[in-house]
Amino acid sequence: MEAPTAVPAPHAPIRPARRDVTTLPKAHLHLHFTGSMRHSTLVELAKERGVHLPDALVEDWPPKLRATDERGWFRFQRLYDIARSVLQTPEDMRRLLRETAEDEASEGSGWLEIQVDPSGYASRFGGLTPTVELVLDAARDAEAATGVGIGVVIAANRTRHPLDAKTLARLAVRYLDQGVVGFGLSNDERRGRAYDFEGAFRIAKQGGLLSAPHGGELLGPASVRECLDTLEADRIGHGVRAIEDRRLLERIVERGVTLEVCPASNVGLGVASTAADVPVRALYEAGASLALGADDPLLFGSRLARQYELVRTEHGFTDQELADLAKQSINGSAAPEDVRTRLLAKVDDWLA
């Protein structure tokens, strides 16, 4: 007699396996420095430093924001600036990066690219160069403590003069071999065209850095097109509104540009009404490479793993597709080859 083979009971529901997204190995490519702070750390440091926090950052946290109009963006920016003001000593900066790396590790992230505009901290830490050196040193310590590889993206502020951006690009290139991996452009898209920052990005690209500007978040396809054509973007921060222009999206796919899609952020800032309205499925089906990111967990209330959860629950991504997204994040990163190979193999283990 043949051994009976295991067959499901006649009426047992066949449910696809749902693996734990916090153990899915991935890379985190869209996270801002102050915005990555733990909420508990913000509250603690504010108390120690005598910084008054508005209700939106204490009892009403996370704040309800709507940045699709300029007033809303101003409010977001103001909260961000208040949060940044609690970071007053080098130890605060080190603590932030160490805790962020711990949180990354606990959510399966094996490689983090953290974005920082050193101009926002320079007056406290002795200028732009010492600030960059402090961040890089803190990143090395956090890396050693947690095993999460960390690259730094130096970001220029698009509401400031393009010459400031050139200064930052030159500085970023000087630290290429010491942990700086990319050059970004952040802040309100409506107040600074990508077009005006061509010179800074040329310096960064020629110096060997990835081009990773924000675009297609608050403005439509034209903003993404400028990132692509003028700034020769390798990655685009958000870029979700590329979905509005088929031809543009095809070019993104052809060029292998990775879109750093941040679902909770899009909802938090009113770019999308709900997570289901963020066009993750449509971008994915069109063949675009995506790297899910948390943007500013401190202001939007969720970290990296939650973005994968949202894509599963709101867009029906299967475990196979989530693994594919994780691979896209790793492939879109500036992680060294050995880190990349190790993480990609671990994604397969997660699925196996």
Ligand SMILES: [Zn+2]
């Ligand atoms: Zn961002």
